[in-house]
Amino acid sequence: GQQLNQSPQSMFIQEGEDVSMNCTSSSIFNTWLWYKQEPGEGPVLLIALYKAGELTSNGRLTAQFGITRKDSFLNISASIPSDVGIYFCAGQLYPSGAGNNRKLIWGLGTSLAVNP
Amino acid sequence: NAGVTQTPKFQVLKTGQSMTLQCAQDMNHEYMSWYRQDPGMGLRLIHYSVGAGITDQGEVPNGYNVSRSTTEDFPLRLLSAAPSQTSVYFCASSYSRGIGGSYNSPLHFGNGTRLTVT
Numbered sequence: 001g002q003q004l005n006q007s008p009q010s011m012f013i014q015e016g017e018d019v020s021m022n023c024t025s026s027s028i029f030n031t032w033l034w035y036k037q038e039p040g041e042g043p044v045l046l047i048a049l050y051k052a053g054e055l056t057s058n059g060r061l062t063a064q065f066g067i068t069r070k071d072s073f074l075n076i077s078a079s080i081p082s083d084v085g086i087y088f089c090a091g092q093l094y095p096s097g098a099g100n101n102r103k104l105i106w107g108l109g110t111s112l113a114v115n116p
Numbered sequence: 117n118a119g120v121t122q123t124p125k126f127q128v129l130k131t132g133q134s135m136t137l138q139c140a141q142d143m144n145h146e147y148m149s150w151y152r153q154d155p156g157m158g159l160r161l162i163h164y165s166v167g168a169g170i171t172d173q174g175e176v177p178n179g180y181n182v183s184r185s186t187t188e189d190f191p192l193r194l195l196s197a198a199p200s201q202t203s204v205y206f207c208a209s210s211y212s213r214g215i216g217g218s219y220n221s222p223l224h225f226g227n228g229t230r231l232t233v234t
Contacts, residue, residue: 033222042120042206042225043159088159104223108158 006089006107013079014115021087021110022073029091032065032072033104038085046087047074079114086111118142122207122226129197129233137192137229139207147210148190149174149223150182152203159206165190197233205229 006023013019023032031050035043047058049065049072056063063074072091076083089107123138141148149164151174161174165184179201181193190209194201206228211221 035225041227042208043223044225045222048222104161106159108156 004089004091004105004107006110008110009108010111010113012113012115015079015081017079019076019079019083019112020073021089022071023089023091023107024071025091025105026070027091027093027105028069029093029105030069031092032063033090033092034061034063034072034074035088035090036085037088037109043088076112079112081114081116084112084114120207120209120224120226122205122229124229125227126230127232129194129231131197131199131233133194133197135194135197137194137205137207137231139190139192139226140188141190141207141209141224142188143209143211143224144187145209145211145224146187147221148184149208150180150190150192151206151208152176152201153206153228154203162192162205194231197231199233201231202233203231205231 004023004025033048034046036046037043046061047056047063049056052065052069053067054065060077065072086109088109090104092104120141146167150162151159152162153159160176162176162180163174163182165171168184168187171182171184184190207226208223210223
């Protein structure tokens with residue numbers, strides 16, 4: 001089946017450092033989504049990307065939809081302690097017909113720890 | 117506007133017991149889904165619904181039932197709990213069915229139900 005390879009699996013950084021993580025796939029996606037999950041909570045959407053080559057920012061976060069449609073990256077600049085959490089990428093295909101439209105393919109997450 | 121509300125937050129069951137995990141959303145979302153999250157496995161889709169009266173299986177449906185009698189509610193039923201169903205369960209919803217509608221409608225998640233089956 002389709003899979004997303006998300007890396008790195010975990011990161012431990014100093015406050016103020018920049019962070020970069022990415023997701024790659026052997027499949028082509030029409031949408032890339034980046035979510036953050038904090039302990040005891042559900043994932044929360046950070047950035048959504050809908051066009052190949054699209055570069056979108058949300059505060060200190062920047063994400064890009066790869067030109068090949070098979071990858072995406074998320075950068076966090078000047079990390080702060082509240083950036084701690086697990087970051088998930090998700091890709092979505094839009095197959096024709098009903099039923100399967102909203103199945104997302106999820107990465108396994110990047111666990112981020114920030115040392116103050 | 118509460119978003120996606122899941123109850124209970126924690127639950128312990130004995131093997132063989134049944135229970136229902138509740139999920140409600142107040143955003144008039146057509147699409148609702150259930151995921152389970154396990155260490156090293158990521159998020160896996162159990163069942164989903166594209167509207168009231170319509171449900172379909174995800175990638176790990178065995179041992180679970182769902183129904184969608186209203187737009188707002190999408191309960192998940194464990195028929196006979198097994199230790200393998202120990203997990204964190206998330207309900208998620210979005211506005212669009214994706215069928216000819218806007219694709220600009222990512223999933224909104226609840227805060228999860230942590231289930232332990234002994």
